[in-house]
Amino acid sequence: MIAPAANHYRFHSSVLAVLVHAAFFALLIFGITWQAKEPAGVVVDLWSSLPAPPEAKPVIKPVEPPPPAPEPVKKVTPKPAPPAPVKTPDIALKEKRVQEEKRKQELAHQEKLKQEQQKQDQLKQEQARLAEVARQEKARDEQAKREQVQQNAALQSIKNDYTGRIESKIRGKLNKSLCGDGKPQLEFDIALLPTGQLRGNPILRKGSGLAACDKAVENAILQSEPLPVPPQPEAFSFFRELHLKFKPNE
Amino acid sequence: MTRTRLNIFLWIMALALSCAAFNARAALTIEITGGATLQIPVAIAPFTGEEAYPDKLSQIVAADLARSGLFKLIDTAGMPIPRGPQEVRVADWKAKGTVALAIANIVAQPGGKLDVQFRLIDTLRQDQVVQLAGYSLPTSPTQLRLTAHQIADIIFEKLTGDPGAFSTRIAYITKRGPVFDLQVADSDGHNAQTVFSSREPIISPVWSPDGARLAYVAFDQKKPIVYVQNLATGQRQIAANLKGNNSAPAWSPDGRQIAVVLTRDGHSQIYSSNADGTGLKRLSNSAGIDTEPNWSPDGKYLLFTSDRGGSPQIYRMPSYGGEPVRLTFEGSYNVSPRYSPDGKSFAFIQREGSQFRVAVQDIVSGQVQVLTNNAQDESPSWAPNGKMILYATTILGRGVLSAVSSDGRVKQKLSTQAGDVREPAWGPLIKPKL
Numbered sequence: 105m106i107a108p109a110a111n112h113y114r115f116h117s118s119v120l121a122v123l124v125h126a127a128f129f130a131l132l133i134f135g136i137t138w139q140a141k142e143p144a145g146v147v148v149d150l151w152s153s154l155p156a157p158p159e160a161k162p163v164i165k166p167v168e169p170p171p172p173a174p175e176p177v178k179k180v181t182p183k184p185a186p187p188a189p190v191k192t193p194d195i196a197l198k199e200k201r202v203q204e205e206k207r208k209q210e211l212a213h214q215e216k217l218k219q220e221q222q223k224q225d226q227l228k229q230e231q232a233r234l235a236e237v238a239r240q241e242k243a244r245d246e247q248a249k250r251e252q253v254q255q256n257a258a259l260q261s262i263k264n265d266y267t268g269r270i271e272s273k274i275r276g277k278l279n280k281s282l283c284g285d286g287k288p289q290l291e292f293d294i295a296l297l298p299t300g301q302l303r304g305n306p307i308l309r310k311g312s313g314l315a316a317c318d319k320a321v322e323n324a325i326l327q328s329e330p331l332p333v334p335p336q337p338e339a340f341s342f343f344r345e346l347h348l349k350f351k352p353n354e
Numbered sequence: 355m356t357r358t359r360l361n362i363f364l365w366i367m368a369l370a371l372s373c374a375a376f377n378a379r380a381a382l383t384i385e386i387t388g389g390a391t392l393q394i395p396v397a398i399a400p401f402t403g404e405e406a407y408p409d410k411l412s413q414i415v416a417a418d419l420a421r422s423g424l425f426k427l428i429d430t431a432g433m434p435i436p437r438g439p440q441e442v443r444v445a446d447w448k449a450k451g452t453v454a455l456a457i458a459n460i461v462a463q464p465g466g467k468l469d470v471q472f473r474l475i476d477t478l479r480q481d482q483v484v485q486l487a488g489y490s491l492p493t494s495p496t497q498l499r500l501t502a503h504q505i506a507d508i509i510f511e512k513l514t515g516d517p518g519a520f521s522t523r524i525a526y527i528t529k530r531g532p533v534f535d536l537q538v539a540d541s542d543g544h545n546a547q548t549v550f551s552s553r554e555p556i557i558s559p560v561w562s563p564d565g566a567r568l569a570y571v572a573f574d575q576k577k578p579i580v581y582v583q584n585l586a587t588g589q590r591q592i593a594a595n596l597k598g599n600n601s602a603p604a605w606s607p608d609g610r611q612i613a614v615v616l617t618r619d620g621h622s623q624i625y626s627s628n629a630d631g632t633g634l635k636r637l638s639n640s641a642g643i644d645t646e647p648n649w650s651p652d653g654k655y656l657l658f659t660s661d662r663g664g665s666p667q668i669y670r671m672p673s674y675g676g677e678p679v680r681l682t683f684e685g686s687y688n689v690s691p692r693y694s695p696d697g698k699s700f701a702f703i704q705r706e707g708s709q710f711r712v713a714v715q716d717i718v719s720g721q722v723q724v725l726t727n728n729a730q731d732e733s734p735s736w737a738p739n740g741k742m743i744l745y746a747t748t749i750l751g752r753g754v755l756s757a758v759s760s761d762g763r764v765k766q767k768l769s770t771q772a773g774d775v776r777e778p779a780w781g782p783l784i785k786p787k788l
Contacts, residue, residue, distance in 0.1 A: 263382075271386050280389030281424075282514055293381065305479055316515025323453050324389070326478035345381035352389040 132196050262339040269332040270346070278324035280352040288312030290321050290350040298340055300330030309347075321350050393426035394513050397452040397477075399435050401470070403460035407495060411470070411502040415456065418506035418520040418542065421757065422741055423764025425513075428452040439473055439483050447477040454486060456509055468493050472505050474512055486512050499544055510739075519737040523781040524744060525549075525559040525568055526755060530773035536570060538585065541737070541780070543755060543768035549585060558602050561781045562609050562629075568779075569593060569603040569612060580614055582629065593631050604647045604656075605629075606673070613637070613647040613656060613673075624658055626673075637675040648700075649673060650693050657681070657691035657700055668702055668715075682715065684722055690733060694740050694760075701725075701734040701743050712745050712758060725762035733776070736760075738783035744768075746776050 291310035295303040306325045311318045325348070333343045398416045419425040428450050436442045436457050447455050458472040470491040476484035487508050493501040500521060507518030520541055528535045534556045539546035550556065554573035561568060562582075569582045580603045583590035594600040598617030605612055606626075613626045624638040624647045638644040642662035649656060656673050659666055665686045669678040682688035687705035694700060697717070704713040704724065712726040712734050730748035737744065742757050753775045755768040 267382070267384055271384055275386050275388055276390060277392075278386070278389035279392040279394060281391045282394075283389070314515055316513065319513070319515075323478055327453070342382050347381040347383040349383060349385045351385070351387045354387050 132199075259339055259342075262334045262336065263342050266332055266334050266339070266343060270328075270343075273328045273332060274324050274348070277327040278350070278352055279320045282314070282320040283312060283317035283352040284314055285353075287351065287353050288314060288317055290318060290352075292321065292325060292348045292350070294325060294346050294348060296331060296333055296343055296346065298333065298335075298337075300333045302326070302329055302331075306348075317352065321352065394424060394454075395426045395428050395452045396454045396456070396509065396513065397428040397430050397433075397447060397450065398456045399430050399433070401458040401460055402435070402437050403462075407460075407498055409498045409502070411458065411460070411498055411505070412456075414499055414502035414542075415506045415509070418503060418518075419509060421542065421764070421766050422510065423759035423761070424510075424741070439475060439485055442475050442477075442483055444475070444477050444479070444483060447475075452477050454509070454513060456505070458505065463492070466494065468495065468498070470498075470501050470505070472508070474509055499540060503540060503542075516741065517739050517783055519739040519741065519780075519783055522738055522783055523565070524735075524755075524778055525561065525781065526746070526778040527556050527559065527776045528773045529753075529776070536568070538568075538781075549588065550583060550590070557777060559777060559779045560603055560605060561779055562605050563607055563782055564609055565782045565784045569605065571601050571603065580612070582612075591630070593629065594627065595631075596634075602646050604649055606649050607651055607653045613649065615645045615647065624656065635675070637673075638671065638678070639675075640678075644669075646690055648692050651695060651697040657693060659689045659691065668700070681717070681720070682722075683720075688713075692734050692736055694736055695738055696740055701736060703732055703734065712743060714743075714760070723762060725758045725760075726756075726765065728756075731756075733778060735778055735780040737780050744778045744780045746778055 289310065290308070290312050293307045293309055297303050302325075306322050308318060308322065312321075331343075334340050396419065398412045398419070400410075401412045404411045416427050420427055433446065433450070434441075434443065436455075437459060438457070442455060442457070453476070455475045455477050456472065457475065458470055461469045461471060463469050470493055472487070472489050472491060473485055474487040476486050489505075489508060491501050491504060503521035506520040510516070510518030510520070522541050523538050524541055524543070525536065525538050528537055532553050534552050534554065535548045536550040536556050536559055537546045537548050549568065550570070550572070552572055552574045554576070556573070557571045557578075559568055559570040566586060567582050567584050569580060571578045571580055573579075578599045578601050579592055580594035580600045581590045582593045593603060593612055594614045594616065596616050596618045599622070600614060600616055601622075602615040603612050604614075610629060611626050612629055613624060615622050616625050617623075619636070621641075622643045622645050623636060623640070624644050625634055625636050627634045637647075637656065638658065638660070640660060640662040642660050644658055644660045644662070646659040647656045648658070650673070654673055655670050657668060657670050658678075660669050660678070661667075662669075663680060666689050667680055668682040668688050668691045669680050671678040681691075681700075682702070682704075685704050685706060687710075689703050691700045691702045694714070699714050699716045701712060701714050703710050704722070705711075706724070709727075709729050710731050711724050711728060712731045713722050713724045715722045725743065726745070726747070728747045732746050734743050734745045736742075737757075741760055743760060744755060744757050746753050747756050748754075749767075752773075755775050755778050756765060757768065758765045
């Protein structure tokens with residue numbers, strides 16, 4: 105039977121235990137600090153809603169059992185135990201690796217979230233860009249339509265103007281006294297140059313039955329040369345070929 | 355792959371069709387209603403060789419056309435005179451505003467004959483010289499005026515569509531001192547020839563439809579007798595010499611009958627007979643005076659003057675007789691009706707106040723147009739183409755012949771007559787042998 109230790113040994117062992125624990129914590133703290141690197145800057149996107157968490161299976165790794173609590177002092181040999189630098193570093197490295205692993209997982213997860221966020225952002229930006237392009241295209245189409253309508257109206261006005269001028273000029277040369285007492289109707293086709301000169305002779309499509317009347321109308325066309333035509337090429341295209349209908353006695 | 359190719363093909367086809375549609379834009383239709391009443395601008399170039407003869411053919415042609423009122427003569431001064439179609443500078447003549455140019459060469463032929471080579475050129479078509487008419491007219495120095503009138507007729511017909519009447523003749527009565535002459539002249543009053551003379555009055559000359567004979571009333575037997583005279587032979591025969599007065603002869607359109615006014619039954623009434631005087635038949639039967647009969651061109655009706663209503667007015671009745679219809683209602687004095695050649699209207703003398711003027715009334719509408727503004731017009735007579743009316747009027751107490759276009763726009767005096775000229779009658783249209 106071992107005789108209980110004297111009281112002054114108990115005091116010493118307690119102090120030793122405290123010191124050993126202090127050393128352990130110091131080693132733990134400073135060891136980690138030495139290993140810790142300054143974290144790189146992280147770009148954080150603010151999400152209105154987080155994407156659904158990935159359905160990845162949680163990584164299950166064997167977790168080291170926590171270190172056993174220190175033996176009660178009374179079980180330690182009365183001699184002061186040699187310092188425990190042998191056991192203490194193993195535990196610290198294992199925890200460090202665990203922490204590192206966790207941190208890597210966390211970083212990988214964050215990186216994945218970040219990539220997901222970027223993809224979502226890019227998708228939204230692309231959608232917005234396409235919408236803007238469509239809007240601009242629609243605006244251009246509407247503007248083009250408005251301009252076309254205005255251009256058509258202007259062309260129609262020019263067309264009406266020169267139609268009236270041609271009508272008036274030929275009518276003034278038409279000697280209707282050669283067309284008898286009835287109501288003759290005649291039709292001629294003519295082709296015009298941009299100068300208003302005739303391209304070829306008038307072609308009689310429908311005669312009056314009166315040779316003198318047909319000739320009088322043909323002469324009226326020929327005497328009206330050059331006919332008034334619009335200088336604008338687009339407007340002149342209406343007047344390149346004309347079908348003239350005559351009702352001299354109406 | 356096949357579907358893609360088909361789509362590409364369809365797109366290309368659609369594009370091609372749209373391009374074709376653009377290029378084949380339908381001709382713009384312009385409707386021109388109405389026109390103007392214009393004179394036809396025409397140029398008569400001096401005829402080559404005409405300077406050798408007293409009658410300048412080109413001037414006679416130009417005067418004929420101007421007298422009709424339908425033509426505007428373009429001045430040819432300063433223009434090169436072409437001797438043939440190949441020398442015509444069409445653009446120059448078009449620039450002068452003319453639609454046609456007449457050119458001619460007078461070529462001497464063996465035996466003193468002449469050949470007038472006449473061309474009418476369209477001056478509006480610039481791409482080529484288009485000949486509207488071309489004739490070679492044989493003639494002689496004494497017939498040059500007639501040839502000129504024939505050329506005027508050709509131009510008139512080519513440019514108006516109606517036959518010209520310049521080569522026709524007119525008959526009229528002149529009084530020089532105590533002598534009355536029945537004369538025949540060209541339509542412009544030139545070349546007058548006396549066919550019958552008398553110291554007694556001669557009235558109411560009228561042409562047979564064939565232009566070979568004249569009927570007239572002569573008093574050389576101290577009473578009015580209707581004669582028919584052959585112009586070629588000068589032979590004349592009595593067509594109506596009945597009891598009382600025989601007057602106002604009128605040929606039927608077929609030349610077989612003559613309507614005359616006789617007083618054999620007491621007062622002036624209208625009768626018809628064959629041209630030789632046989633087959634007399636009374637047509638009118640009134641208590642008033644019926645006179646001045648005139649046949650419609652279709653021979654169905656007779657116009658005449660009657661005072662049966664209290665004042666001289668114009669009536670119409672069937673040519674075989676029957677109930678007359680009064681046609682004139684404006685004014686208290688309307689006489690001397692003459693059917694127009696188309697039968698749609700008639701010319702007559704209407705009194706307005708103390709003025710006697712030539713007027714025309716439309717048969718259907720009854721619309722009247724007064725054509726002259728003289729004081730003493732009488733005896734209207736239509737040109738056979740209906741474009742002019744010849745009449746006699748009094749200027750400074752002397753009778754002269756005048757002509758007015760049927761629309762009243764152009765009035766001219768015929769210039770050649772000497773003495774007192776009355777009762778003109780325009781001869782029928784005789785187609786020359788060209």
